[in-house]
Amino acid sequence: MIRILLSKMLDFFEIIGKCVKAWITIFVDFAKLLFETIYWIFLGPFKKKPINFSSAFDQMVFMGFQSILIVFFVTFFTGMVLAMQSAHQLEKMGGVIYVASLVTISICRELGPVLTALVIAGRIGAAITAEIGSMKVNEQIEALDTMAISPIRYLAVPKLVALFIMLPFLTVIGDVAGIIGGYVVGVFSLKINPGLYMNITWKFLTLKDIYTGLSKAFIFAIIITMVGVYQGLKTKGGAVGVGRATTVSVVTSFILVIVADCFMTGIYFFWGV
Amino acid sequence: MENKKTVISVKNIKKTFQDRVVLEDINFDVHQGEIFVIMGGSGSGKSTLLRIMAGVIGFDSGNVSFNDKSLIDLSVEQKEQIRKRFGMCFQSAALLDFLTVEGNVSLPLKEHTGLDAKIISMISKMKLNLVGLAGFEDYLPSEISGGMKKRVGLARAIAMDPDIVFYDEPTAGLDPVVCAVVDQLIVDLTKKLKITSIVVTHNMESVFRIADRVAMLYKGELLEVGTTEQIRNSSNEIVQQFINGNIDGPILLNEVKE
Numbered sequence: 001m002i003r004i005l006l007s008k009m010l011d012f013f014e015i016i017g018k019c020v021k022a023w024i025t026i027f028v029d030f031a032k033l034l035f036e037t038i039y040w041i042f043l044g045p046f047k048k049k050p051i052n053f054s055s056a057f058d059q060m061v062f063m064g065f066q067s068i069l070i071v072f073f074v075t076f077f078t079g080m081v082l083a084m085q086s087a088h089q090l091e092k093m094g095g096v097i098y099v100a101s102l103v104t105i106s107i108c109r110e111l112g113p114v115l116t117a118l119v120i121a122g123r124i125g126a127a128i129t130a131e132i133g134s135m136k137v138n139e140q141i142e143a144l145d146t147m148a149i150s151p152i153r154y155l156a157v158p159k160l161v162a163l164f165i166m167l168p169f170l171t172v173i174g175d176v177a178g179i180i181g182g183y184v185v186g187v188f189s190l191k192i193n194p195g196l197y198m199n200i201t202w203k204f205l206t207l208k209d210i211y212t213g214l215s216k217a218f219i220f221a222i223i224i225t226m227v228g229v230y231q232g233l234k235t236k237g238g239a240v241g242v243g244r245a246t247t248v249s250v251v252t253s254f255i256l257v258i259v260a261d262c263f264m265t266g267i268y269f270f271w272g273v
Numbered sequence: 274m275e276n277k278k279t280v281i282s283v284k285n286i287k288k289t290f291q292d293r294v295v296l297e298d299i300n301f302d303v304h305q306g307e308i309f310v311i312m313g314g315s316g317s318g319k320s321t322l323l324r325i326m327a328g329v330i331g332f333d334s335g336n337v338s339f340n341d342k343s344l345i346d347l348s349v350e351q352k353e354q355i356r357k358r359f360g361m362c363f364q365s366a367a368l369l370d371f372l373t374v375e376g377n378v379s380l381p382l383k384e385h386t387g388l389d390a391k392i393i394s395m396i397s398k399m400k401l402n403l404v405g406l407a408g409f410e411d412y413l414p415s416e417i418s419g420g421m422k423k424r425v426g427l428a429r430a431i432a433m434d435p436d437i438v439f440y441d442e443p444t445a446g447l448d449p450v451v452c453a454v455v456d457q458l459i460v461d462l463t464k465k466l467k468i469t470s471i472v473v474t475h476n477m478e479s480v481f482r483i484a485d486r487v488a489m490l491y492k493g494e495l496l497e498v499g500t501t502e503q504i505r506n507s508s509n510e511i512v513q514q515f516i517n518g519n520i521d522g523p524i525l526l527n528e529v530k531e
Contacts, residue, residue: 146359
């Protein structure tokens with residue numbers, strides 16, 4: 001009896017050990033990938049292997065320009081919803097006018113960067129994994145390797161550079177769209193005087209609100225690209241594998257974006273940055 | 274043949290994948306300027322062997338040397354230098370989908386040679402001409418046939434004027450005529466450009482059409498190495514069954530999982 005119990009316990013610890021080991025491996029691999037990408041960005045030019053700017057520009061058009069509409073709509077309607085919901089509560093205290101500042105500040109500090117990042121994780125993170133994943137299963141990554149071309153330098157670097165530049169831009173667009181959404185509800189539905197609405201908006205919005213939001217966008221860009229590339233390069237097992245990798249990539253990006261957001265908000269909150 | 278210079282030497286190679294032995298005790302030399310064919314059934318480890326020789330994947334024990342330099346104790350830079358002298362042709366051609374035919378062929382030149390764009394374009398046109406695809410420069414890989422893709426892959430493999438070209442199943446999935454065309458190309462390029470070709474295939478017609486020497490792999494072991502004549506007259510029953518494609522014989526088709 002005791003022996004059976006003991007062996008069951010050993011099995012249990014073995015499973016825990018295996019899980020921990022697997023997670024450590026993933027973490028180390030991911031860190032290596034990130035390190036190598038940053039290495040190529042900064043040290044590549046000294047080894048006569050500079051960043052491929054034409055490829056980075058193509059990526060910027062695809063990642064940035066072509067995402068403007070979807071980012072605009074998502075944050076615009078979120079701004080409207082936020083205005084309606086907060087008006088309902090603020091009405092009870094006779095402070096409907098503060099809808100303006102509430103919407104603006106929550107969009108700029110939180111919802112703008114996070115919603116934009118989530119939209120982009122769905123649109124771009126998935127695309128990165130699917131592209132690199134199908135290259136992996138079709139031997140194209142191996143082909144790059146045999147030509148002594150680093151897949152990380154050739155594929156990951158332009159993508160990271162492009163999203164690192166474009167995500168903050170998209171976030172600004174998201175912020176503006178959210179504020180417009182709030183304005184539309186505030187002025188046309190809640191009948192707040194347009195001048196007064198904008199006045200309240202600017203009065204409470206500080207520069208800090210904007211740059212804390214934008215600083216998050218840079219981190220989110222790194223998360224989305226690197227998770228996408230990591231899952232892509234790890235893809236195995238044909239079309240099914242590509243599908244699975246894409247799902248894992250988007251889910252991981254979503255979770256990491258939210259977790260990173262929580263951490264950064266915590267830092268700003270407790271250190272009063 | 275015997276006095277020729279050895280370019281690649283494989284010694285006592287052993288390779289395992291998760292406790293499963295894929296290759297064991299492999300020994301042979303490849304001479305300069307010859308077409309060396311590695312044949313064997315599916316799962317005999319021939320593609321793995323090719324990748325080990327090309328330095329794409331590692332091995333557990335043994336040694337591979339290129340021009341008497343061991344591939345094991347090289348730094349990353351030295352390895353890269355050697356890789357530039359290798360070309361590789363993949364079973365699926367492995368062209369980059371987002372680049373045109375010319376873009377694919379010129380990729381290694383753009384990345385490794387600081388040559389002027391015009392000269393690179395000229396070289397890639399010349400290489401495409403060699404494989405009979407002049408005029409297809411601006412097509413995307415998705416717009417051309419399987420046989421053409423293989424030929425573009427071949428043009429890309431010889432773009433950097435390599436010393437050795439590795440072919441992984443160059444004729445798999447092609448019709449007999451295109452098969453013969455690709456075989457002819459391999460022979461022509463090897464002789465014209467004075468390169469050494471190492472070909473993995475299980476297409477017997479191809480083997481006897483192109484090979485100078487042949488190695489037969491069976492279940493991770495090297496059964497025989499010799500000229501096509503020696504292989505044709507081999508007394509080994511497995512070799513005979515394989516080259517004649519008989520159903521009855523010592524080759525077991527029911528894989529037994531150990």
